[in-house]
Amino acid sequence: MSDRLRLLLRLAVRNIRTQTRRSILTGLAMVVGLGLLVMSRSMAEGGHEDWIEKGVRMGSGHVTLQAPGFAARRTLDYRLARDDLEAVRMALGDSSVAPAVHGYAVRLELAGLASSANAAVPVAIVAVEPERERRFSELPAKLVEGRYLVAEDGLHAFVGQQLLERLDLDVGSRLVLTAQDAEGEIAAQLVRVAGVFRSGVPETDQGVVHIPLSTARGWLRVEGSATSVAILLANSRAVGPATRRLERVLADRADRVAVLDWKEAMPALHAAVRLDDFADWVFHAITLAIVALAIVNTILMSVLHRTREFGVTRALGMSRADTGTQVMLEGLVLTSVSGLIGIGVGLGLTWLLFRNGLDFTFLFEQELEMAGVVFDPVIYPRFHVSQILWSLGFVFVIGVLSSLYPAYRATRIEVAEAMKFE
Amino acid sequence: MHGVQGGDRAAVRTEDVWKVFEHEGIEVEAVRGVDLKIDPGEFVVLAGPSGSGKTTLLNLIGGLTRPTRGQVWVAGRELTAMSEKELARLRLEQVGFVFQAYNLLPVLTALENAEFSMLLRGLDEEERRRRVEKLFARMGIAGLETRRPGKLSGGQQQRVAIARAVVGEPALVLADEPTANVDSVTSEGLIDLMAELNRELGITFVFATHDTRLMRRARRLIKLVDGAVAADEAREPVGPGNGMGGPEAAAEPGASPGEE
Numbered sequence: 001m002s003d004r005l006r007l008l009l010r011l012a013v014r015n016i017r018t019q020t021r022r023s024i025l026t027g028l029a030m031v032v033g034l035g036l037l038v039m040s041r042s043m044a045e046g047g048h049e050d051w052i053e054k055g056v057r058m059g060s061g062h063v064t065l066q067a068p069g070f071a072a073r074r075t076l077d078y079r080l081a082r083d084d085l086e087a088v089r090m091a092l093g094d095s096s097v098a099p100a101v102h103g104y105a106v107r108l109e110l111a112g113l114a115s116s117a118n119a120a121v122p123v124a125i126v127a128v129e130p131e132r133e134r135r136f137s138e139l140p141a142k143l144v145e146g147r148y149l150v151a152e153d154g155l156h157a158f159v160g161q162q163l164l165e166r167l168d169l170d171v172g173s174r175l176v177l178t179a180q181d182a183e184g185e186i187a188a189q190l191v192r193v194a195g196v197f198r199s200g201v202p203e204t205d206q207g208v209v210h211i212p213l214s215t216a217r218g219w220l221r222v223e224g225s226a227t228s229v230a231i232l233l234a235n236s237r238a239v240g241p242a243t244r245r246l247e248r249v250l251a252d253r254a255d256r257v258a259v260l261d262w263k264e265a266m267p268a269l270h271a272a273v274r275l276d277d278f279a280d281w282v283f284h285a286i287t288l289a290i291v292a293l294a295i296v297n298t299i300l301m302s303v304l305h306r307t308r309e310f311g312v313t314r315a316l317g318m319s320r321a322d323t324g325t326q327v328m329l330e331g332l333v334l335t336s337v338s339g340l341i342g343i344g345v346g347l348g349l350t351w352l353l354f355r356n357g358l359d360f361t362f363l364f365e366q367e368l369e370m371a372g373v374v375f376d377p378v379i380y381p382r383f384h385v386s387q388i389l390w391s392l393g394f395v396f397v398i399g400v401l402s403s404l405y406p407a408y409r410a411t412r413i414e415v416a417e418a419m420k421f422e
Numbered sequence: 423m424h425g426v427q428g429g430d431r432a433a434v435r436t437e438d439v440w441k442v443f444e445h446e447g448i449e450v451e452a453v454r455g456v457d458l459k460i461d462p463g464e465f466v467v468l469a470g471p472s473g474s475g476k477t478t479l480l481n482l483i484g485g486l487t488r489p490t491r492g493q494v495w496v497a498g499r500e501l502t503a504m505s506e507k508e509l510a511r512l513r514l515e516q517v518g519f520v521f522q523a524y525n526l527l528p529v530l531t532a533l534e535n536a537e538f539s540m541l542l543r544g545l546d547e548e549e550r551r552r553r554v555e556k557l558f559a560r561m562g563i564a565g566l567e568t569r570r571p572g573k574l575s576g577g578q579q580q581r582v583a584i585a586r587a588v589v590g591e592p593a594l595v596l597a598d599e600p601t602a603n604v605d606s607v608t609s610e611g612l613i614d615l616m617a618e619l620n621r622e623l624g625i626t627f628v629f630a631t632h633d634t635r636l637m638r639r640a641r642r643l644i645k646l647v648d649g650a651v652a653a654d655e656a657r658e659p660v661g662p663g664n665g666m667g668g669p670e671a672a673a674e675p676g677a678s679p680g681e682e
Binding site for chain 2: 003007013015018308309312313317318322414
């Protein structure tokens with residue numbers, strides 16, 4: 001660092017220290033602003049991650065593999081054949097992919113009709129490998145009566161509570177599932193209700209039926225096939241790299257096996273997360289703008305009170321650029337010190353919330369659902385190093401932006417006029 | 423009378439310099455057609471009543487404000503054509519300033535204030551410290567290096583300000599009422615000091631003042647009236663710093679301390 005810059009920095013630091021009360025008050029605004037930013041970002045990250053985790057467990061996984069066109073048409077014409085599924089199983093065992101995979105579920109999904117003697121209701125039939133699904137999906141844990149499917153089950157079904165009520169059935173009752181088979185023929189299958197779930201998501205509770213995959217394959221004449229393989233990863237941040245690796249490993253089957261991430265597979269959930277994230281950032285932007293204005297005010301007042309001093313330094317040979325740099329440094333030092341303290345405070349608050357989370361139960365009289373996912377009213381923070389980097393970036397940007405105008409004012413001072421300033 | 427004739431070796435030269443201020447739609451001619459030539463090593467006082475244009479002329483010479491018309495040369499360089507950056511550089515390298523209110527930077531120590539210009543010029547620390555310590559010792563303020571201005575008396579502050587002005591060995595020191603805020607004893611001491619520095623280092627001093635004590639010590643007295651030069655006289659200085667005395671200086675008309 002040059003002697004000149006060291007002098008400007010010394011002037012900046014000492015001027016901040018001289019105006020103790022003003023600096024502390026402004027610094028506090030920054031501490032509170034950055035503290036809130038870090039904490040609320042951690043909570044938002046935690047909330048979103050939980051939201052996505054629930055969504056992918058209830059739905060298509062972080063990444064889903066399916067035949068191209070299935071997402072739009074959802075018929076058995078677009079399914080993964082036996083050799084495609086074998087290739088997928090090998091890909092999931094590939095050394096570049098396997099470490100990231102926490103689990104997967106093979107499914108056959110199609111639209112159908114569930115009917116009883118009393119009613120007929122359109123449903124999504126999801127044929128699953130029961131043991132694998134139990135580890136993957138949250139739905140088995142939402143059991144309210146009976147039991148979830150087991151490997152030995154044949155003509156059994158796991159249905160939503162509201163669907164059961166609409167069909168006026170009970171656990172142990174029989175219902176008929178009707179769907180179009182692989183040949184395009186309408187096929188019906190009689191199954192017995194093994195268990196009932198209540199997810200809290202009306203669409204799911206009214207319209208989802210789980211049956212064993214082996215049963216569906218025989219019923220619909222699609223032996224060895226499935227419509228999707230849902231893959232669970234450690235978290236949503238692993239989606240990008242895992243998707244790219246899977247695409248690379250399955251490149252030779254790209255025309256038969258499409259790799260979709262959860263954003264493509266569940267656009268409604270993605271849109272909901274983005275909307276919530278956007279609202280968060282608007283809140284942060286308003287908070288930080290208020291903090292920046294407080295800093296602008298402090299530095300500008302400081303500049304205006306020191307008009308004579310700036311006149312003197314200019315008379316002594318300091319250039320306009322030096323004067324501007326000095327004021328910019330004051331802003332940057334003030335925001336950096338208070339910003340770092342704010343980040344520390346934010347991390348401290350986040351750390352306190354790691355154990356018990358933040359309980360919003362008092363806000364919700366009943367379960368709150370959005371985009372097919374039920375909110376957990378207790379939100380746990382999630383911390384990433386990138387949050388620190390973002391926060392440091394904000395500190396720098398606020399420091400620069402809030403000092404620009406005061407620095408400009410300081411450089412515009414007319415020396416001779418400034419010398420008359422009392 | 424000193425005129426504008428002379429070579430470019432003059433410390434200061436002005437040619438038909440005017441400064442017109444506009445205040446609430448009314449034009450005020452603060453400096454009117456001043457022609458001056460001040461040679462290197464001169465000890466010059468600009469005298470005159472309040473509003474006579476002393477400070478404005480000093481500011482024009484120091485490049486702190488630009489003339490409405492006319493030209494100003496300092497150390498052979500014409501100021502009016504210079505950019506702000508060039509003017510700042512000229513002030514840094516060629517001109518020292520002493521102000522009535524000392525104007526030390528309150529957040530810097532006496533030593534840091536004194537070395538301010540040298541630091542901006544990029545002199546190394548050893549050289550800066552050597553010069554400041556030598557000057558402080560000579561000025562009787564050794565030991566005050568680490569004190570901030572708030573912990574110094576008025577006289578001590580003005581000594582530090584003078585040290586700041588001369589320590590970089592400028593061609594010219596411009597001093598605006600340098601003795602106005604100190605008592606008579608301190609004032610005499612400061613004048614002695616500046617006269618010594620002028621004599622021994624050859625630095626040109628130009629003062630704007632009401633102080634008759636300072637006028638008595640001037641070797642040239644330029645009287646300003648209504649922004650124009652009314653008289654420009656070479657004088658025999660009076661006082662202990664010069665080892666000379668004379669009754670005429672004490673009787674200088676139109677100027678007395680505290681007249682402002």
